Amino acid sequence: MLKIEQISKVFYPNTVNEKTAIEYVDLMVNAGDFITVVGSNGSGKSTLFNLISGSYPVTGGKIILNGKDVTHTPEYKRAFTIGRIFQDPTTGTAAKMSIEDNMITALYKGMKGLRISLNSANRDLFRKELNQLSMGLEDRLKDNVGLLSGGQRQALTLLMTVLSRPKMLLLDEHTAALDPRNAQIVMDLTTKFIARYNLTSLMVTHNMQHAIDFGNRLIMMDGGRIILDLAAEEKKSLTVLKLVQMFKSIKKQDYASDEDLLTP
Amino acid sequence: MLEGIFVDGLIFSIMVIGVLISYRILDFADLTCDGSFATGAAVATMAIVQGTGLVTALLLASAAGAIAGVITATIHNQLKVPGLLAGILTMTMLYSINIRILGGRANIPLLRITTIYTKFPLIFSSLSQSWALLVGTLLIVLFVKISIDIFFRTDLGISIGALGSNEQMIISMGINPKLLKVIGMGLSNGLIALSGGLLAQYQGFADANLGQGMVVQGLAAIMIGEFLFDSNRISLITLRVIFGAIIYKALMFLGRYYGYYIKLTPSDLKLLTGILVIVSLIIAQTRSAASSADARKKALRRNKARRVAEQKEVDHVEN
Numbered sequence: 001m002l003k004i005e006q007i008s009k010v011f012y013p014n015t016v017n018e019k020t021a022i023e024y025v026d027l028m029v030n031a032g033d034f035i036t037v038v039g040s041n042g043s044g045k046s047t048l049f050n051l052i053s054g055s056y057p058v059t060g061g062k063i064i065l066n067g068k069d070v071t072h073t074p075e076y077k078r079a080f081t082i083g084r085i086f087q088d089p090t091t092g093t094a095a096k097m098s099i100e101d102n103m104i105t106a107l108y109k110g111m112k113g114l115r116i117s118l119n120s121a122n123r124d125l126f127r128k129e130l131n132q133l134s135m136g137l138e139d140r141l142k143d144n145v146g147l148l149s150g151g152q153r154q155a156l157t158l159l160m161t162v163l164s165r166p167k168m169l170l171l172d173e174h175t176a177a178l179d180p181r182n183a184q185i186v187m188d189l190t191t192k193f194i195a196r197y198n199l200t201s202l203m204v205t206h207n208m209q210h211a212i213d214f215g216n217r218l219i220m221m222d223g224g225r226i227i228l229d230l231a232a233e234e235k236k237s238l239t240v241l242k243l244v245q246m247f248k249s250i251k252k253q254d255y256a257s258d259e260d261l262l263t264p
Numbered sequence: 265m266l267e268g269i270f271v272d273g274l275i276f277s278i279m280v281i282g283v284l285i286s287y288r289i290l291d292f293a294d295l296t297c298d299g300s301f302a303t304g305a306a307v308a309t310m311a312i313v314q315g316t317g318l319v320t321a322l323l324l325a326s327a328a329g330a331i332a333g334v335i336t337a338t339i340h341n342q343l344k345v346p347g348l349l350a351g352i353l354t355m356t357m358l359y360s361i362n363i364r365i366l367g368g369r370a371n372i373p374l375l376r377i378t379t380i381y382t383k384f385p386l387i388f389s390s391l392s393q394s395w396a397l398l399v400g401t402l403l404i405v406l407f408v409k410i411s412i413d414i415f416f417r418t419d420l421g422i423s424i425g426a427l428g429s430n431e432q433m434i435i436s437m438g439i440n441p442k443l444l445k446v447i448g449m450g451l452s453n454g455l456i457a458l459s460g461g462l463l464a465q466y467q468g469f470a471d472a473n474l475g476q477g478m479v480v481q482g483l484a485a486i487m488i489g490e491f492l493f494d495s496n497r498i499s500l501i502t503l504r505v506i507f508g509a510i511i512y513k514a515l516m517f518l519g520r521y522y523g524y525y526i527k528l529t530p531s532d533l534k535l536l537t538g539i540l541v542i543v544s545l546i547i548a549q550t551r552s553a554a555s556s557a558d559a560r561k562k563a564l565r566r567n568k569a570r571r572v573a574e575q576k577e578v579d580h581v582e583n
């Protein structure tokens with residue numbers, strides 16, 4: 001599904017602010033994988049997603065999506081395959097437009113024509129789709145999205161994203177800005193949609209329990225590299241404590257090898 | 265005379281719809297307008313002088329404006345400069361181009377030539393002269409308004425609105441935002457030039473300086489319209505733009521006509537327009553602050569009511 005070969009990202013090269021955010025990362029994502037991604041602040045998780053989706057150009061390496069080299073493909077073209085949800089609930093929807101106008105742009109991917117798709121059949125479809133959110137949005141099709149709460153907006157973003165039928169989902173802490181109850185609702189919807197539409201997914205989370213509970217694979221990032229990649233079997237027996245211990249022991253190895261370098 | 269204000273305001277309203285598309289719908293601070301308005305006037309005038317049909321002349325005028333808008337959008341897209349700078353570049357270049365279109369002169373009269381405004385009294389011969397002009401203009405404005413309303417209900421039109429509100433969302437939906445900007449800016453400046461082409465025929469001449477200060481006047485009209493009523497429906501938004509444009513022209517007329525009692529001269533009108541925009545901004549700001557304060561108070565009251573209700577339920581269960 002997605003193959004990443006030796007990608008790197010350097011911000012502001014050759015300046016005092018030079019920052020290597022991703023360093024020679026390899027990753028193979030199989031169709032149907034649901035990978036949770038953990039790692040401390042600044043470890044490069046969002047940057048990795050930005051590279052996969054094409055928001056940023058890579059400094060080096062290759063990205064292969066569905067067998068095609070998309071390393072230099074613009075973001076909007078990759079979006080036919082990739083659906084993305086950000087931490088900030090305002091990024092996925094247009095605040096100044098009504099719910100139905102937002103949903104119509106998400107009904108199909110790609111350039112729109114002079115067709116008027118916003119008819120009663122599609123409004124019925126939208127009501128039916130909104131109904132599964134159980135947030136009462138089905139009665140508010142004509143309300144501006146800016147009037148919704150963060151949780152409602154994020155649920156709508158999720159719904160719109162799956163409505164446009166991507167093959168792959170990139171979720172970047174998409175429940176982090178929500179209160180526990182809304183986070184739970186959005187998380188339940190997420191797993192439901194992933195299963196129903198068989199979406200290959202990557203989900204960044206700082207909630208270790210979520211990282212363990214969801215998905216069939218877990219990767220941990222640190223300093224712009226993937227330092228741990230656990231498959232389904234290993235993940236099943238995982239606990240938060242074990243995960244933290246693994247992280248610590250890897251870090252120690254790192255220090256140890258650094259010391260090796262120092263001692264002649 | 266009153267009809268004159270309405271004709272003036274209606275012709276102006278087409279321009280304001282153009283400004284609405286760039287500033288409010290696309291969120292693109294576009295100054296091309298000051299140039300493309302005069303381009304429309306120049307192209308329509310020269311086409312009419314050279315004997316093309318009146319409808320063709322107006323279509324040519326809009327096309328010229330649309331090209332100017334496309335150029336601004338392309339400069340912004342390809343050179344990655346802010347829209348404001350791209351618009352200023354096009355506007356500056358247009359000043360030279362407009363004089364070229366006018367055959368090297370700063371203005372060209374349309375005297376003793378059939379224009380759309382000499383035709384209206386013939387078409388609506390049962391009406392008085394001034395009413396015929398008003399009805400003719402009104403029909404053109406209605407045609408434009410309804411076409412724009414329909415356009416912004418299509419999938420393409422809605423996606424242009426979404427772009428202005430959230431560009432990332434458009435990218436996520438697999439749409440090239442650059443292409444949408446080109447289309448939106450072309451449409452915006454096409455309308456602005458159409459308005460210029462009509463004004464040249466109404467006042468009987470084209471002038472290379474006709475567009476000066478148009479953007480600010482357009483914004484003033486939009487803001488006046490926004491005071492009238494609140495809506496997210498495109499048909500009501502364009503309607504209030506038309507009202508705003510007429511009210512603006514009426515205010516300027518009053519300024520010109522009665523201003524002399526307070527020693528205002530016509531050259532003070534630009535100052536007045538600027539002050540009008542600033543006052544509108546201040547009122548809009550205090551209004552939105554007041555309405556969000558109001559919303560907060562309402563939310564508090566709602567919460568309290570809910571808590572009371574929940575408490576009652578708990579009491580009920582406990583009993």
Ligand SMILES: Nc1ncnc2c1ncn2[C@@H]1O[C@H](COP(=O)(O)OP(=O)(O)OP(=O)(O)O)[C@@H](O)[C@H]1O
Binds near residue numbers: 012041043048
């Ligand atoms: N646009 C940018 N310009 C410059 N530096 C950046 C940019 N984006 C990210 N970085 C840097 O790259 C590093 C990785 O950042 P990134 O946002 O990918 O981390 P993250 O793992 O998503 O962290 P968090 O958990 O806080 O979201 C950080 O040091 C950050 O400062």
Ligand SMILES: [Mg+2]
Binds near residue numbers: 045046047172
């Ligand atoms: Mg991040």
